[in-house]
Amino acid sequence: MSDGAMTIVLYVLVLILPLSALAARRLPMGDAIKMALAWVAIFGVLLIVVTLWQGATTSA
Template sequence: MNDRAHVLYYLLWLVFPISALAARRIPMKDSFKMALAWLAIFGVLFILVSLWQEATGAGGALGGLFQ
């Protein structure tokens, strides 16, 4: 697959959750709050895993940001 096909593939996968939210007619304010909550959850998990990798010597995804 070339790069354009990958971009099209990922855009197609983004359409599914967006269309599901549109079909349920959830207010934008609530959708925005849910999106921020999910970003916070994944952000905290990312930081915890990175710190755990640094502590075990496996190398962190943050590239030594906390040194």
């Protein structure tokens, strides 16, 4: 396998672990979607903050 294929396999395996943990808790689907969207929002805000901070420090 090439490095790209192995990377994809690794990402799939990394995603299976938290998804299986959520499935084991048997959360209602609505609650699981709300939590997933909350995490996406948190990481999105952090990404924006870091990007803006890096832009401000490189232009100064």
